[in-house]
Amino acid sequence: MAAPHPVHADVDRTDDWWRSAAIYQVYVRSFADGDGDGAGDLAGVRARLPYLAELGIDAVWFNPWYLSPMADGGYDVADYRAVDPAFGTLAEAEKLISEARELGIRTIVDIVPNHVSDQHTWFRSALAAGPGSPERELFHFRPGRGERGELPPNNWPSQFAGETWTRVPDGEWYLHLFTPEQPDLNWDHPVVRQEHEDVLRFWFERGAAGVRIDSAALCAKAPGLPDADEDDTTLYVDRDELHDIYRAWRAVADEYGGVLIGELWVPDPDRFSRYLRSDELHTAFNFDFLARPWEAAELRASIDTTLAFHAPVGAPATWVLCNHDVTRTVSRYGRDDTGFDFAKKRFATPTDLSTGTRRARAAALLSLALPGSVYLFQGEELGLPEADIPLDRIHDPMHFRSGGVDPGRDGCRVPLPWAADAPYYGFGSAVDPWLPQPEGWAPYAADQQAADHGSMLNLYRRALRLRRAGPGFGDGPLRWLPAAPGVLAFSRGGGLICVVNLAEDPAELPGHTSVLLTSGALDDEGRLQPDTAAWLRA
Ligand code: NOJ
Numbered sequence: 001m002a003a004p005h006p007v008h009a010d011v012d013r014t015d016d017w018w019r020s021a022a023i024y025q026v027y028v029r030s031f032a033d034g035d036g037d038g039a040g041d042l043a044g045v046r047a048r049l050p051y052l053a054e055l056g057i058d059a060v061w062f063n064p065w066y067l068s069p070m071a072d073g074g075y076d077v078a079d080y081r082a083v084d085p086a087f088g089t090l091a092e093a094e095k096l097i098s099e100a101r102e103l104g105i106r107t108i109v110d111i112v113p114n115h116v117s118d119q120h121t122w123f124r125s126a127l128a129a130g131p132g133s134p135e136r137e138l139f140h141f142r143p144g145r146g147e148r149g150e151l152p153p154n155n156w157p158s159q160f161a162g163e164t165w166t167r168v169p170d171g172e173w174y175l176h177l178f179t180p181e182q183p184d185l186n187w188d189h190p191v192v193r194q195e196h197e198d199v200l201r202f203w204f205e206r207g208a209a210g211v212r213i214d215s216a217a218l219c220a221k222a223p224g225l226p227d228a229d230e231d232d233t234t235l236y237v238d239r240d241e242l243h244d245i246y247r248a249w250r251a252v253a254d255e256y257g258g259v260l261i262g263e264l265w266v267p268d269p270d271r272f273s274r275y276l277r278s279d280e281l282h283t284a285f286n287f288d289f290l291a292r293p294w295e296a297a298e299l300r301a302s303i304d305t306t307l308a309f310h311a312p313v314g315a316p317a318t319w320v321l322c323n324h325d326v327t328r329t330v331s332r333y334g335r336d337d338t339g340f341d342f343a344k345k346r347f348a349t350p351t352d353l354s355t356g357t358r359r360a361r362a363a364a365l366l367s368l369a370l371p372g373s374v375y376l377f378q379g380e381e382l383g384l385p386e387a388d389i390p391l392d393r394i395h396d397p398m399h400f401r402s403g404g405v406d407p408g409r410d411g412c413r414v415p416l417p418w419a420a421d422a423p424y425y426g427f428g429s430a431v432d433p434w435l436p437q438p439e440g441w442a443p444y445a446a447d448q449q450a451a452d453h454g455s456m457l458n459l460y461r462r463a464l465r466l467r468r469a470g471p472g473f474g475d476g477p478l479r480w481l482p483a484a485p486g487v488l489a490f491s492r493g494g495g496l497i498c499v500v501n502l503a504e505d506p507a508e509l510p511g512h513t514s515v516l517l518t519s520g521a522l523d524d525e526g527r528l529q530p531d532t533a534a535w536l537r538a
Contacts, residue, residue, distance in 0.1 A: 018210065018259045018282055019316040020474025021058040021373045022464055023108065027324045028065050028087055029073070030415045030435065031378055033428030040415065042088035044428055046096050048418075049103055051446065055381060056464030059106035061212050061261075063324060065093060069119050071181035072397055073324070073413070075214060076117035080199045097207040106209035108261065113196050113245075114215040115182040123183050131172050138192055139183050140175035140225060149173075155227045156236060159218075162401035175225070177218055177236065179397045187219045187245060200252045210259035211249075213281070217264045219245060238266045246280045253282075261285070261318075269309040276315035283373060286318045290326065293339040294359050294531075296486045296502040303370060307478065310372075316475045317372035321363055322380060328412045331386035333359035345406045348388075355531065357383050361459055361519035362500050362533035366488070368463050369498035369535060371478050376460070379416055382449060383456035386411040387438045395435070410435055420445035462517055466535065470516070472496030481510055487528075497536040501528045512536035 026045060034043025042065065052060065064074035067082040074084070083093050097107045116123060122138050129135035131143075142153035144167060152165035153173050165173040166180040175184045185192045200211060220242045222235035246260065253260050262284035266272040269288070275281050286306055292298045306317045321329045326340050334356025335349055360383060367374050389410045394400075399408030415433040419426025420442035424433055442448060449455035467473040471494025483489035486503025489510055496516075501507040506527035509515075516535040518528070528534055 015257075016475075017058060017106065018261075018373060021106075022056070022368070022467060023059045023061055023373060023375050024052060024055065024057040025061045025063070025323060025375060025377045027063045027073075027378055027413055029063075030413050030433075032416065032418065033433065034088075036428060036430035037086075038429045038431045039086055039434045040427075041086065042083070042092045042096050046092070046099060049096075049100055049105070052100075052105060053103040055461060056468055057105065057376070058468075059108055059209065060100060061108040061210075061375070062110060064110045064112060064214075069117055069181065070395075071117070071179055073395070073409075075112050076115070076119075076179070076182050077112050078117040078119040079121075080111070081202055094206050101207060107207065108210035108212055108259070109203045109208045110212045110214060111196070111199060111203075112214040113185065113187075114218045115176065115178060115184050118181045118183055127168060130170055136172070138186055138189055140186055140221065141172045142175075142225065144171070144173050154225050156225075158401070159215075160398050160401045161403070161406075175221075177215075179401070184221070185219070187221070187241070188223075193245065193248065197248060197252050200249060200258070201256075204253070204256035204258045208258065210261060210282075211253070212261045212263060213246075213249075214263050216246075216262040216275070216281075216284070217242065217266050238264075238268075238271055243274065243277075243280060246275065250279050250281070259283070269305050273309040273313050273315070276310065276313045278314060281315075283315060283318050285320050285323075285375070287320070289367075290320045290322065291340045293337070294333050294363075294502060295338075296488050296500075298339075299366070299500075299502070300480075300488055303478075307371065317370065318375065319367040319370050319372065320375045321360070321367055321377075322412065323375070323377045324413055325409050326412065328377075328384055328386040329363060329380060330356040330360040330383050332356065333363065334385075342406075345408075347407050351385070353385055356385070357456070358520060358531040361456065362502075362531055364456075364460060365463060365517065365519050365533035365535060366498065366500045368467050369473065369490075369492065369496070371476055371492070372474070377412070379412075379414075381457055381460040382417070382444050382446060384412075384414070384416075384441075384444055387414045387435075389414075389435060393436055414438070417441045417445040418447065420448040459517075459519060463535075466516055470494070470496065483507070483510070491538065495538040497538055498533065499528055499536065500533040501530055504530055506530070509534060509536060510538075512538050 029040045031040040032044030032048045034041045065087045066077045067079040067084050068074045083090050126135040143149050145151040156164050158164040159177050167173045176182050217238045220239040228235045260281040262281045264284045289302045292302045310317045331351050334352040396408030396410045414435050415427040417425030449457035472492035476493050479491050481489040487501050487507045489499040491497045506523050514537045518534040520532040
């Protein structure tokens with residue numbers, strides 16, 4: 001093991017902060033532009049750290065900031081030990097990590113083990129070295145099928161629609177579950193395993209408190225890469241071999257008191273919770289909750305299943321309403337179909353933003369009161385809607401690979417509005433930002449909302465402050481309380497009660513001594529209006 005980096009020295013190894021943390025996701029390219037070139041960067045984040053501290057979050061998860069050609073928003077990493085020059089330098093990342101820590105904010109970095117960029121030295125060397133070379137063994141190179149090898153080696157579907165294999169000039173094909181610019185690594189190879197353990201160490205030694213593991217359920221592939229039966233994903237998703245990989249990662253993380261967070265799209269809750277056994281990952285994103293529609297029975301079922309499957313492995317649950325891959329919450333909750341499904345995303349879906357916003361406010365109080373840790377995606381605290389991106393400005397490969405049917409994920413990745421009256425809403429750019437901001441976003445700007453007591457920003461600030469200081473929040477037990485149909489009511493420790501009204505009529509509040517916070521005004525009779533939540537103290 002290399003000598004510990006000085007920044008690492010102040011990481012608390014015994015603290016289990018992650019069991020209850022509120023974690024803010026920063027998509028660097030769209031957070032704040034420090035050098036005016038149209039894209040967000042580390043200088044922009046550093047300048048806005050006081051905003052994050054005031055918001056009251058415990059940690060920041062940064063989407064990948066490494067050297068990357070940006071074929072998939074940085075999830076095509078060319079060098080894990082370098083920061084992309086568009087974002088800044090490694091020295092700046094180190095400064096950012098320690099400055100954040102001084103403000104009480106921990107840093108979580110994003111590691112992408114399933115694939116690298118086609119510009120990574122490993123892949124370039126593999127291409128140059130040719131068929132049968134040891135360099136090619138780090139990836140999944142295969143001869144094609146058909147008389148002249150003109151057919152792909154197997155029938156696996158891509159995670160992004162479109163082809164899963166690309167043929168190189170010497171006739172071999174390589175596997176990529178995402179874009180051709182993201183060749184999949186061969187996780188049976190010891191060099192691949194060693195390299196990732198070294199990368200974990202590299203970032204823990206620079207003060208990272210945790211690691212988000214991208215596409216964590218995909219790395220292991222069935223030996224021989226056989227054809228899959230229709231709809232059978234077991235040859236490349238959630239394979240048992242993964243658990244050994246993450247046990248080895250856990251041993252590395254434990255050396256540093258670091259935390260591992262899995263991006264696991266594994267629908268079976270039993271299979272999901274296996275990754276959270278005490279010698280594997282600490283937590284994983286709860287996408288079941290994210291995907292559920294705005295209906296009391298659906299959300300309650302998700303909460304119950306989540307808690308039931310986390311309890312036996314002793315892991316805290318997580319709660320996520322949106323991220324850089326999915327439709328923004330206020331838009332989703334304002335549509336006919338309030339659930340989330342990648343396969344169903346379409347252009348111009350009718351959206352009632354006032355209903356969506358009311359529900360998103362209630363959902364914020366719900367998720368912040370549930371047991372475990374909670375994630376919020378930049379701009380969620382501003383109530384940003386999903387933006388319509390003009391066709392000629394779309395970057396996301398998901399749009400192009402869908403044949404233009406899926407609008408892609410850029411609509412939730414629009415540069416943040418910081419100041420209502422400044423050019424580009426104060427994002428910091430001197431030129432048109434990399435994604436256009438919609439007209440009429442001034443009311444969403446952080447400065448405008450800071451001055452408005454009833455804004456989404458002030459709701460989040462008050463809620464996060466209460467959540468930090470008050471008893472009953474974060475990890476711990478939950479008990480359902482009797483409630484009218486369509487109403488969710490539960491108590492936590494310390495007399496904390498959360499009530500959410502998803503019904504069409506006002507709901508009586510359960511017995512309480514004080515109202516801590518509501519997501520919208522109570523009616524004249526002190527009842528909770530539809531699509532509204534309240535925190536009470538009994
Ligand atoms: C999941 C990431 O969140 C997403 O943005 C990315 O496109 C894929 N993994 C591939 O890395």
